[in-house]
Amino acid sequence: MRFLGAPLGIFSKMATCILLLELLALACSVAFASDHSPLQDFCVAEPNSPALVNGLVCKDPKLVQADDFFFSGLQLSGNTSNPVGSKVTLFDVAKISGLNTLGVSMARVDYAPWGVNPPHYHPRASQMLTVLEGTLEVGFVTSNPENRLITKVLQKGDVFVYPVNLIHFERNVGYGNAVAIAALNSQNPGVITIANAVFGSTPDISSDILVKAFQLDKNVINYIQSQF
Template identity: 60%
Template sequence: MKGFPNYLVAFALMAMACSIASAYDPAPLQDFCVAASTSTDAVFVNGKFCKDPKLVNANDFFFQGLNIPRSTANQPGSNVTLLTVDQIQGLNTLGVSLARIDFAPNGLNPPHIHPHATEIFVVVKGTLYVGFVTSNPDNRFFTKVLNAGDVFVFPIGLIHFQYNIGSTDALAFSGLGSQNPGRVSIAETIFGSNPPINANVLTKAFQLDKNVVKYLQKQFSSNNI
């Protein structure tokens, strides 16, 4: 920039960089945020309003009972106890949450995604077969068999699962990089939507007989989940 002092050029470049950086949208904490036409229609979008700091106490950062085993007497044979900002109010804006996952023998935490968080997973007891699949077009499958003390990472937004291949109960804990990681269970979402997705769509998408699609929709309907 001829005719401009060096410090002014540097200042202009810095201002441009800051402008570009500040224009980047932060990661969402919910699936969508519809623009409000007036202030009376608006809601707070950070997930929660903030408590007056003078009224905050230790209980806002506390949860008790995560050591208690959860029932796995259900169809998948697993139980996820998720501690988000809804259970521990002090997590608001901190960007982390925690989950306990109990598995019966042959229990499965079915294929699902966390749209808002990466997950770091540690096995405390048992033997688990885990894996995730990368996005299109590669669809690479990464998998490991994990034993007590082993750790595995599931990147944000990718389909993943955990399956107990041992003959005893298994236990694992997960740290998630959001106060509201979200969960989309693949089969339940596709075949159990309300109202149901048109069977013709699923028949063509999954290359299945329409009777099979209708059977799966019945299995995953809200009455059976």
């Protein structure tokens, strides 16, 4: 059978190819997505709900108010008088319930002179960091086996991206305070600070395991654990 002079089989093969391409595109979009896309205008979180879901239960839309989408305080400096000399103020779904299902959050990061945001990673988000004030040395480490450090010094107005799940850090390399804004593609990006997780877990990871992992004397491991 022919259609406009072309065999019908050609159209069938073309349709099959188009379908396969669409399925591939869909698979890629799912594989690289972070939070799930919303299925309605909004789903304001109801944190007091007894239901357990992968996320937060929606409040009745009729009860939603403007304050569910609002939070004040981004202009306030964080307290950097701590051992690392930095403070992260996160604005996630726990602070702005209207972020539920929207797949975004942000943070303000303050740095004392030579302060450090220690090596950490976000299990559910990539991050875009924008420097508002100061000079920051930033970087991330690629996965095994390369473990390649990718690093750069940023000035006011510069932007740097950290891919999801990769360990990254910032250090204020100036003599004045520094401020940055971080945008993350998850309502609840999570954070795992490497030193805290390894040396400050509850209960402690066995020092024998850490001695082999870090090739350090057991007394050194015990001392580091005591600091966390």
